[in-house]
Amino acid sequence: MRLEAKQVGFRYQGVTPWILKDVDFVLESGQRIALVGPSGCGKSTLAKLLAGYLEPAEGQILLDGKPLPKKEYCPAQMIGQHPEQAVNPRWKLKKTLTECWSPDEDLLAAMGIEDEWLKRWPSELSGGELQRFCIARVLGPATKFLVCDEISTMLDVITQAQIWKLVLRIAKERQLGLVVVTHNMALAEKVCDQIVALPDINKR
Amino acid sequence: MANDKKGQPLLEVEGLTISFNRYDRGWNKVDLEVIHFLDIEVFPGEILAVVGSSGSGKSLLAHSVLGILPGNANISGTMKYKGKTLTEKLRKKLRGHEIAFIPQSVDFLDPLMKVGAQAKGVKGTDEQMRRVFKRYGLDEKTADLYPFQLSGGMARRVLISTAVMQEPELIVADEPTPGLDLTMAMETLTHFREFADEGGGVLLITHDIDLALGVADRIAVFYAGTTVEVCAARDFQQGKDALRHPYSKAFLDALPQNDFRPIGGTQPYAGNLPEGCLFADRCPQRTEACGQDVPMRDLRGGKVRCAHAT
Amino acid sequence: MREQASAVKERGAATGSDLMKEPRTLGPRMNTKKKLILYVSLAGGYLLAVMIAGLFMEPELYGVNYENKFLLPSLAHPFGTDFMGRDMFWRSVKGLSNSILIGLAASAVSSIIALIFGILSAAAGGKTDRVINWCVDCCMGLPHIVLLLLISYMMGGGGLGVSVAVAVTHWPELTRLVRAEALQVKNAQYVKAAYKMGRSPFQVAKEHIVPHVLPVYLVGLVLLFPHAIMHEAALTFLGFGFPAGVPAIGGILSEAMEHIVTGKWWLCLFPGLMLLIAVMLFDLIGDKLKMLLNPGSGNE
DSSP states (O other), X not given: OEEEEEEEEEOGGGTXXXXXXXXXXEEETTOEEEEEOSTTSSHHHHHHHHTTSXXXXXXXXXXXXXXXXXXXOOSEEEEOSOGGGSSOTTSOHHHHHTSSOOOOHHHHHHHTOOGGGGGSOGGGSOHHHHHHHHHHTTOSTTOOEEEEESTTTTSOHHHHHHHHHHHHHHHHHHTOEEEEEOSOHHXXXXXXXXXXXXXXXXXX | OOTTOOSOOSEEEEEEEEEEEEEOSTTOEEEEEEEEEEEEEEOTTOEEEEEEOTTSSHHHHHHHHHTOOOTTEEEEEEEEETTEXXXXXXXXXXXXXXXXXXXXXXXXXXXXXXXXXXXXXXXXXXXXXXXXXXXXXXXXXXXXSOGGGSOHHHHHHHHHHHHHTTOOSEEEEESOOTTSOHHHHHHHHHHHHHHHHTTOEEEEXXXXXXXXXXXXXXXXXXXXXXXXXXXXXXXXXXXXXXXXXXXXXXXXXXXXXXXXXXXXXXXXXXXXXXXXXXXXXXXTTOOGGGGSOOOOEEETTEEEOOSSOO | OHHHHHHOEEOHHHXXXXXXXXXXXXXXXXXXXXXXXXXXXXXXXXHXXXXXXXXXXXXGGGOOOGGGTTXXXXXXXXXXXXXXXXXXXXXXXXXXXXXXXXXXXXXXXXHHHHHHHXXXXXXXXXXXXXXXXXXXXXXXXXXXXXXXXXXXXXXXXXXXXXXXXXXXXXXXXXXXXXXXXXXXXXXXXXXXXXXXXXXXXXXXXXXXXXXXXXXXXXXXHHHHHHHHHHHHHHHHHTTSSSOTTSOOHHHHHHHHHHHHTTTOTHHHHHHHHHHHHHHHHHHHHHHHHHHHHOHHHHTO
């Protein structure tokens, strides 16, 4: 499959300056691309566009030539920087984990999610532990692309290495396409097979 | 502590233990201990970086120094500032003057107040504000902006300006770098370095060991609510063998520019705190001795909480 | 908060406190949560009792009896009697009961309006949001008592007038509250993620939004009561509410004003106190409920 941004431009409410302009970006299944650049260059915005969290003001986001689905499960799923904001604080984690599909035992074991955690509230787990849930819940069979926006920035280096090892293994097994937004060049080099500097493709 | 440090520490924390009264399920209240027997010292002219996994209670250390823990916290142990015990009254006097706090996020700014007025605080003057803003590369017009109009980097600089406005002697910075790109993060830390070089003390709380190494004089490694190692920053740069605790060594291994190799397991927590060494269940060198209480001890010019470290 | 909560480890209460000095929050043996519930049920019980007592009271209890004019408070008449020899205690209870009933009606109507407007405003956004916000601003911009007087007068005064006036003017604050909460949860990352995971708007509303808005709504609803009661009393006091024959705290107080110069202090003191206590109790229930429903503050 192929996830593609075609001549994409974005700004808020049609009045603010362009954040992205005429951006072309292509990601194939099985490919892992790091998106780097200074703060405020629009990395997160492009990530949100690719996962359908924002609508482009110009151009299109295409999945195998068709627009992203709006009402059904989106094959391009995003994982964010703050896992504690991405889970409902009033839900026990089992409910969060199974919101759209039921991961099997093997996957949970592979993700290092302990059975005991499922009975807890989000406030009782650390960021690294919650991030595992955020990843596992979008690894359903319908997911073809993962957009990872600074997913390990808030984690310590050991947890960061743990999480990435898991994501890489599953991405390889399932031939997922990965967009990795990060400011850590060493991480980008370790995790991805291609590095794209956003300012180079952003013609604003 | 490092022997080459002289004089009286600016901040001295001894045997700090913090616990929270929390509701378990339903009615039962339990005491949850989040920080155990923690000792650290910050000397004038140095940056002490506290690094450790997320959720190891690092922020609580900062909050307890400032005295801004929530009401259900119980604190024991002693905390001294320039040799004087930090009481609630003394804290109030020092907070914002001699001790400044740089919070984790811009959310700590009042969204409805212009940043200039916030930076000035109650006692600052326009003159002071202009000087400090200029020093941190902030335009004079910045003072008229509201927090939501600031970019991440500007907001960070505003927070630092606010902290140094009253010319403090000790800065407590809680995770000042996430969300900044490398240049900006380094810039932030350089400001701390300058501040320390002028004789101030900085307690820098961070999980980004990479950055901390660049500026800090000493590193305190935090794990599960206590320090497992305190050492000179150069020990980290020299590599694994210069370090003392197995957790600090695992830290180095997991860096992306090194092996990017994680150790298994997770930090112990609620209800699962092991007896003795808190790191034992993830430690390759575990023996029976790890089941006993492991005190902090001096080793090669640093301190370590491990029975086996040599 | 998050960091500390996740780092929290449990040594069990026993070991925990052995290690520490006497924890400073350990005062009375009862824990805060139990105390809160006790407060709420006591206050609620008292108010409910007053309301029910008023509903099923024999009218003779506060009937006219010219032989007992202006009696000082005594065992037979704890609050004394007025210029027609009516027992002030029973009149006050009946009056307060009427006030509570009006408060109930007002809260019910106002809170439903607020819920619909608030959710609609947050969910639809755009023009709808602007129109609703404009209505809210209009209502809040007018002095509340003037609005109440207008509506009550328009409806011809009396029990109906005052009920309608109080019922339809208390929604703006709660609307704002509901709207803010709904907006917050609507923009929460977990809600956006839920949509991307293919959840329908109905599922999202049911599982994410309603459980989030409900606690705030409930507290807001309880906190409407004291306002409604005070406003009913004010309207009646000014002569735009219940007619003189119906016992109502506002009416009792305005009658008492005529006798205060002649030293009939009990006529206004006790009914006034009852009104004050009722209002404070409702406030207390709202406050404690807020603490109970908010896990963070409940821990303190």
